[in-house]
Amino acid sequence: MTAISTSSGPLAGIKVLELGTLIAGPFCSRMLAEFGAEVIKIESPDGGDPIRQWRVLKDGTSLWWSVQARNKKSLTLNLKDPRGQKIAQQLALDADIIIENYRPGVLEKWSLGYAQLKAINPATIMVRLSGFGQTGPMKDQPGFGAIGESMGGLRYVSGFPDRPPLRVGISIGDSLAAMHGVMGAMMALRHRDVTGGRWNGQSGAGLVAGQGQMVDVALYEAVFNMMESLVPEYDHAGVVRERTGGALPGIVPSNTYTTGDGENVVIAGNGDAIFKRLMLAMGRDDLASDPQLARNDGRVPRTAEIDEAIQAWCATQTIDSALSILQKADVPAGKIYSVRDMMSDPQFLARGMFEQHSFADGTPVKMPAITPKLSATPGKTNWLGPKLGEHTEEVLRTLGYEEAAIADLRRDGVV
Structure with a gap:
């Protein structure tokens, strides 16, 4: 015993x-x-x-x-x-x-x-x-x-x-x-x-x-x-939340993208200032300076365009280079971890x-x-x-x- x-x-x-x-x-x-x-x-x-x-x-x-x-x-x-x-x-x-x-x-x-x-x-x-x-x-x-x-x-x-x-x-x-x-x-x-x-x-x-x-x-x-807001959205506005894959609908951009080496990365550039930093880091000054995209309500109608631009940029990067660039630009981003990734990750190890x-x-x-x-x-x-x-x-x-x-x-x- x-x-x-x-x-x-x-x-x-x-x-x-x-x-x-x-x-x-x-x-x-x-x-x-x-x-x-x-x-x-x-x-x-x-x-x-x-x-x-x-x-x-x-x-x-x-x-x-x-x-x-x-x-x-x-x-x-x-x-x-x-x-x-x-x-x-x-x-x-x-x-x-x-x-x-x-x-x-x-x-x-x-x-x-x-x-x-x-x-x-x-x-x-x-x-x-x-x-x-x-x-x-x-x-x-x-x-x-x-x-x-x-x-x-x-x-x-x-x-x-x-x-x-x-x-x-x-x-x-x-x-x-x-x-x-x-x-x-x-x-x-x-x-x-x-x-x-x-x-x-x-x-x-x-x-x-x-x-x-x-x-x-x-x-x-x-x-x-x-x-979350499932009930009031339906009761007040008749909206039924549907499946959207890796995206966060109505909050743009926030989605899962694929890098050139086949890894998946989640990028949450949905804050107004964050979006601008993300676009500049990607070399898309045109989107960064577009007045319609300065606020989330202006970005939502152009979700597909924004996602396509981010995916095109990710395809030119490895997972490591993408994360390095985004980290320097102070854009929330992260690789999707398997347990193998977790068990060698410095953050997991530092936190015991x-x-x-x-x-x-x-x-x-x-x-x-x-x-x-x-x-x-x-x-x-x-x-x-x-x-x-x-x-x-x-x-x-x-x-x-x-x-x-x-x-x-x-x-x-x-x-």
Whole structure:
């Protein structure tokens, strides 16, 4: 069993129970664990979280798991068994925050629903992440991140106008929901603390528990929250935002261009003064001095002309020469990075964006460093994703289970 060091960080002392699998719920609790919260992750004894076998594996376990479950304790528990439900309820009532991403109604069947726990512990904070939220006609439907991205509007505006919508290359819908879950948890924790504080399992004079609450995060709503001016543009002006490829419509120029050596560069010359500097750097004094192009509203009708001029110039440059010229002209521009570019980039390295760790067999591996960066209480990776059930005995002992009782639970497949 991994030796667990004393937690540190801004969330030290906060207890989190994770009831969920795959991405949204586990990413939410991962961020809390990175900043010091004690996270106990409940997994099925039959294989655990499916993400353990997703994408690229090492010795049968996903490399993704190493990051997604870092700093968490793994407790195996059969939640379909009443004894497993009792253990989970004990942990839930003692937790500051419960994070779950089952379909609405599943936890209620196991006596772990928000209303059931709140009736015992009024300070219960439960973050519930689901496809469509805890209410509404679609609440019982399965909803993965891809559906949330589609319904929330992101997929509709992603890609080129003459082609079908594209998927962003990561599970962005789940991750956005997770981040909304973290924000909601922190707000709920603040409210609990200013209304009385943590519940201590007792009642009586002078013992007032703070007010807990449910944080209801729907994947499609987390995506929808990112959709900028989509709604007022349609409601007021009847404008439906469409796919525009690499361009930023109505803000000119801002697009992706190809250099002579086949690299892609994003150039954002859409500020009025920046546009002029860009044109001068390209040797297009005619466009730099054109009074119609001095302001964005004059450039928008001539978007195609401007983009063609920038592309023609980029085609005469290598990626390095283009970036050098644009940097000297103080024009925002950047190469589109692959992970290979990131891991050798001076900015990434200067900011310490990679952490060096080792697997149990001593094999070294780099992991992404923790974000955001706090000056006084930064996050920390204490250990990589644990083995299935690695902390089961440790957690059960904190609940008062003796060795014989734990053995019985193992024999019966409860843990």
